[in-house]
Amino acid sequence: MTAPTNIDPKDIQAHLAQFKGDKYRDGWASLWDKGDNLPWDKGFPNLHWRTPWSSALVPGCGRGVDVLLLASFGFDAYGLEYSATAIEACKKEQAENHSWYRVRDQSIGQGNVTFIQGDFFDDAWLQKIGVALNGFDIIYDYTFFCALDPSMRPKWALRHTQLLSPSPAEAYMEHLSHPGEDIPYNDQGLIKQDPLRAPSKAGLERVAYWQPERTHETGQGENGKIEDRVSIWRRRN
Ligand SMILES: C[S@@+](CC[C@H](N)C(=O)[O-])C[C@H]1O[C@@H](n2cnc3c(N)ncnc32)[C@H](O)[C@@H]1O
Numbered sequence: 407m408t409a410p411t412n413i414d415p416k417d418i419q420a421h422l423a424q425f426k427g428d429k430y431r432d433g434w435a436s437l438w439d440k441g442d443n444l445p446w447d448k449g450f451p452n453l454h455w456r457t458p459w460s461s462a463l464v465p466g467c468g469r470g471v472d473v474l475l476l477a478s479f480g481f482d483a484y485g486l487e488y489s490a491t492a493i494e495a496c497k498k499e500q501a502e503n504h505s506w507y508r509v510r511d512q513s514i515g516q517g518n519v520t521f522i523q524g525d526f527f528d529d530a531w532l533q534k535i536g537v538a539l540n541g542f543d544i545i546y547d548y549t550f551f552c553a554l555d556p557s558m559r560p561k562w563a564l565r566h567t568q569l570l571s572p573s574p575a576e577a578y579m580e581h582l583s584h585p586g587e588d589i590p591y592n593d594q595g596l597i598k599q600d601p602l603r604a605p606s607k608a609g610l611e612r613v614a615y616w617q618p619e620r621t622h623e624t625g626q627g628e629n630g631k632i633e634d635r636v637s638i639w640r641r642r643n
Pocket residue numbers: 431434435438446447448465466467468469486487488489492524525526527548549550553
């Protein structure tokens with residue numbers, strides 16, 4: 407397993423600030439190309455997982471640890487990365503640490519693992535892996551949303567409605583209730599949202615929300631208090 411690193415995330419923000427608009431992807435790719443000092447990359451999956459469906463997408467999967475874990479639960483798991491270097495890291499993780507991702511339930515067995523290079527927002531990678539639009543039962547987003555330039559968040563939510571099958575789904579944040587819409591933010595970067603506002607017609611619906619019993623240190627506050635939350639969302643049609 408790769409050891410956690412200590413780089414100040416502020417250095418990452420300064421680096422990414424040099425890549426404006428759509429160029430932000432190249433900012434992330436260049437971080438991967440620099441080497442192993444990647445503060446988001448814990449080297450092992452967050453352990454708040456429990457329930458299997460059948461096919462799972464991990465966009466911006468990084469080193470692929472969550473993809474391998476999902477496959478060990480029996481999902482056919484797809485890891486999508488824009489960075490070709492990250493895809494290499496995924497394959498290395500799979501080759502070197504496969505014994506850590508043992509099958510969790512023999513009656514379900516091991517799911518297939520597919521790592522694919524591509525941009526979450528276009529369809530070329532879907533064609534390469536032979537999966538149709540609305541072909542994923544769940545999308546597991548772990549620090550991908552926050553990797554995007556905030557201007558892309560409406561498109562991020564809209565993309566979920568294009569990728570999720572009409573079955574249980576996982577994702578987070580207010581954007582999913584109003585996909586494709588501009589959501590107002592205040593100058594501290596917090597959403598200005600009326601919590602009583604009805605979801606839009608195409609909006610996803612949250613069906614579960616919980617505080618995990620354990621999580622990475624970055625998801626904990628003072629005295630180990632867990633600040634991470636997990637939500638499950640589904641289409642409403
Ligand atoms: C903060 S990292 C999180 C990686 C991984 N989920 C983890 O927790 O270790 C965000 C990742 O998203 C990838 N990424 C950014 N924009 C992308 C895009 N449009 N399509 C696919 N991957 C993207 C970056 O290369 C980076 O590895």
